[in-house]
Amino acid sequence: MAKKILIIEDEEILADLLEKKLTQVGYEVSVANDGVEGLDKVKESIPDLILLDIVMPRMGGFDVMRELQKNQDFSKIPIVIISNSGQPVELDLAQKLGAKDWLIKTDFDPQEVLDKVVKQIGK
């Protein structure tokens, strides 16, 4: 069965591109455009990995992680942050909240994002 990946990203084009890239290699991908929608999607069906943006309307990435931490089942989902920013304080916080990796969007290609995903959960 295909592994399930949830992309929580408010920038539509980036979400689309990632969805395309990941679907191509056989992952089952769903997209949420903000944190609230993302949490709903998690509750619907627990993904194998979440690609999470930080700055989003309604609910940001850090709050999503805090919410996930509260639930035993959700807290184990590996999270890879995809963000525009990479301030040391943010990295620290993300690590504390259980993020597995942190990617700065401009520094990575979709292919490299894919590689990170594969590294976390396999094909």
Add this chain to the structure above:
Amino acid sequence: MEKNLRKMREDRDDLQRYVDDLTIFLPLAFCTVNPLHLILGVNQAFQDLSNYGEMEVIGNEMDTLFLNKEEIEEFKKEISLKKERVTREASLLVKDKEAIPVSISALARRDTDGNFLGYFLTVSDISDIKEFQKRLEQRVNEKTKELADSRLALINILEETDELWKEAEVEKDKTMTVISNFIDGLLLFNKENAIEIINAKAEHFLKIESDEINGLKIEDLVKIEHLSPLLDILFKSKELGKGGEDENDRNEVEINKGQTLEISIVPVITGEEKIGTLVSLHDISREKMIEAMKSEFVSIAAHQLRTPLSAIKWTTRMLLDGDLGELNEEQTELVEKTYASNERMVNLINDLLNVSRIEEGRYLYKPELVHIEEITNPIIDSYKAEIERRGLKIEVKKPNKETPTVVADQEKITLVIQNLLDNAMKYSLKGGDIIFTITHNDKDNRVQVSIKDSGVGIPKDQQERLFGKFFRATNVIRMETEGSGLGLFISKNIIEAHEGRIWFDSEEGKGSTFYFDLPVKDQKGFEEFVKKL
């Protein structure tokens, strides 16, 4: 009877002779004068003194001998009236010479019935005494004058001192006014490190009254709790504390919420002697706020810019990777160029972000104890393909044994090496060599990395500005449009934050070598380094 009378006469004459003889030999000048003040006789001493012969004066009136007749007239009256000796001073007229000062004494002679019979007059030369007296007086006068002069001088000195003192007071007042109204807070400690002066601004900053802390020693200030952030700095300083390692005696401290002071500690020295320490408190809250705002602006702007750039990057990349269908040759070429342009923009923004973080001072994020090779090896590997593509060669020289550990924020040191390699590559001509060298310098115990190229070099007149912000050499602007002019500025800041040094050799047309070194550190050195951050 007759016989007796004769005998008496003889006796009287004998006595007269005796008296005469005696008076002749008497050293004191002496005259006998009758009641009418006519001179009856003078002795030898008198003749010697007055230069007159006996015959020249006998029969003359006594007062002819003296200069000031009026006084002598009074003297004469006094003699006839008084029973005791009368003395006064007079001027004796000496024959053919100037009058001399004399003291004259006279004793009236009376018979048994008290009738005035004349008198004896003695004249003694007091010119020596007078002279002495005169000299004495002169001396006294001189001394008096001297004294008067000294007194005057003293008064003058006192007046001058008073004036100087007043001037000094005025100066002191001025200085104190300047100190009290100075825009910065000032604390003056004396030689014993006790507070001597605290100005109004410092009182305001420290929320304290001068009466509360004047005269207090620095150790006593500990009692005032809210001063502790300031005291921490003072204790660490070379001037006031036990520290001394801290060469840069400027520090920032957030003394109140939202209020940051820059503390400068300088010795007050007159001549060679240190007489105290001046601590100045400069309010940099506004600068801090502007700096923070600027930094935040750059962060947000960069963040906002990154989103569209990511979209372009990802789209073009996927187009090029064929994820969205095959492109023809022309399309591929155009999309490749778009991708490259976009990458330049990404790099520029990354550089701007780095600079803004350098300026915020929160730059070294993850210092670790590493062998430099752990950082350089992967970078060199990742550059090999690009170097080859550009028609260049790279040679790596390093000791067989791994170099000792240094403290490094891997990400930041990677950035430096990438910057230097990028430059070496960009500014080399086809066929050029890049020599990458790692050495361990035993002497000052540092690990050194150098990157030598055979490129265009840096014009001599521009070498000084090389590590400045937005510097780009004129000869490279022409050949390569890429480059923000921030790479070396960032590199220098990174290396210096690691207690390292960065420098270069360059000759235009022949190439450049860039060097940096980092101090070797063990676990203990690492811990000390981290503590200082």
